[in-house]
Amino acid sequence: MRKNLLNFEYDELIEFFKKLGLEKFRADQVLDWVYKKRVFNFEDMTNLSKEHRKILNEKFYIGIPKLLDMQISKIDRTTKFLWELQDGNTIESVALFHSGRVTACISTQVGCPVKCSFCATGQSGFVRNLKSGEIVGQILGIEINRKVKVGNVVYMGMGEPLLNFDETLKSIRMLNHKKILNISKRRITISTVGIPEKIIELAEKDVGVRLALSLHAATNSKRDEIIPLNRKYSVDELIYAIRKYQEITGDRITIEYILIREFNDYPEDAERLAESLKGINVFVNLIPVNPVNPNFYRPSRWAMERFKQILERHGIESEIRVEKGTDIDAACGQLRRRNLK
Ligand code: SF4
CATH class of the missing domain: 1.10.150.530 (DNA polymerase; domain 1)
Known part of the structure; x- marks a missing residue:
């Protein structure tokens, strides 16, 4: 074969x-x-x-993924790709354009076993892990189809990268290798919903990439509701893991926090988040929820600003993320899901 x-x-x-x-x-x-x-x-x-x-x-x-669909935002050039793999499965990637730089948001699994309730990928089930070549192939596909050079990579597309640990790490070594894609490790970010032992392993193995933790709630009761994996790994275990990660690597950690109206956008949620993150050098990205699940609504601008101010009062830097590609199906899993129907 x-x-x-x-x-x-x-x-x-x-x-x-x-x-x-x-x-x-x-x-x-x-x-x-x-x-x-x-x-x-x-x-x-x-x-x-x-x-x-x-x-x-x-x-x-040479397994370059086959392009099935490409949507380009007329607003900010954000480009969403739907690829077909050799076995007929489909995955997505996104290219984001920002200050002359192209960031590729890539997938590590076909579907995702984590099933977060706010995520279109999570709603469409899990099929299999990607091989390193299928991860690297997405970058080549983006570069060929958009005639660009990818400068930054975020493992934030479909799937949980730390549940496909070995192939994710292998793909990072390949992206970084000077004879392959020669992308600096400092320009690569792994975004995870949090597998504590794997976060610590990343630090111990000195992988050298940046880490983003999708926390989205600072209490177990709320996090359990939107991220089923939280029942296995509690908020405290995750906070311990990122503290340890920072102790070993000295790196600042990004915290992703999806804001959902009247769920996790109250002042007490911001206070709890600040309390949990006390003493850790973090940057918090506040992301208004994408309306994938009809039960979730975006908070008002005012509520988001209030949340941000509370974090700042506690000395935590944050920003409300500007949405990209609002005129296309830019949220992870939307394009594939539409295609599966
Ligand atoms: S948000 Fe990430 S971890 Fe959660 S279901 Fe979607 S792809 Fe999986």
């Missing part, structure tokens, strides 16, 4: 080439064609002999 070349890290590819009787510099040449010149057909790799091209064709395919 042919293998997806995008699943190979640099050292793995060299090893595999060795078994095929191909020298190390052949691996460099192929990576150069794929990741620099964007040539995805071995026949067109003209500095390889006919015989080598034949071997490569027999052993590999």
Whole structure:
């Protein structure tokens, strides 16, 4: 069976080439064609002999995801992609344009087992984990279809990256490798709903990327309602894990907090959040909920500002996130979900 070349890290590819009787510099040449010149057909790799091209064709395919749909916002160029994978499953990615920089928001799973009630992906069930090549392939797909260079990557698309830990870490090494996509680790963020032991493992393994925790509520009773996984890992365990993470890495942590009207937007919610985060160097992103679930409404601007001010009174920096791509299905899982119907 042919293998997806995008699943190979640099050292793995060299090893595999060795078994095929191909020298190390052949691996460099192929990576150069794929990741620099964007040539995805071995026949067109003209500095390889006919015989080598034949071997490569027999052993590999280059699994760029197939574009099924692309929506481009007329307001801010935010672009949503729906991809088809080799096995026919579909996933989404988003490209965000900000001050001349392109940020790719990528998926790590087909669907998601976490089932957060405010999330379209969570509502459509879980199918499987992505392979590293399917994660990296999304960046290539974005760059080819929008003719841009991705500068920042956030693991914030479909799926919980820490539930696909090994492939997520492998994809990070590939994004970062200078012969592959050469993206600085400091420009890569893992966003998680929180698996405490994996957060600590990220720090201990010195992965070197940035961490964002989707907290969304500071009490277990409220968090249980919107993130079923909270029944397994409590708010206290998560706060302990991010404290530990910061102790080890020294990094500032981003806290994502989706604001839902008359649910978690009260002054006491802000006070509790500030209390939980006491002594941790954080930045809080306040995100008005996307109306995926008809039971959730966005708070008024006034209520969001009030929340922000309370955090600031406690010395916690925050911002109310400006929404991107409001004229397209930009929230995670919306485009795929519509396509599944
Ligand atoms: S918000 Fe993230 S973790 Fe929760 S269901 Fe959606 S994709 Fe999964």
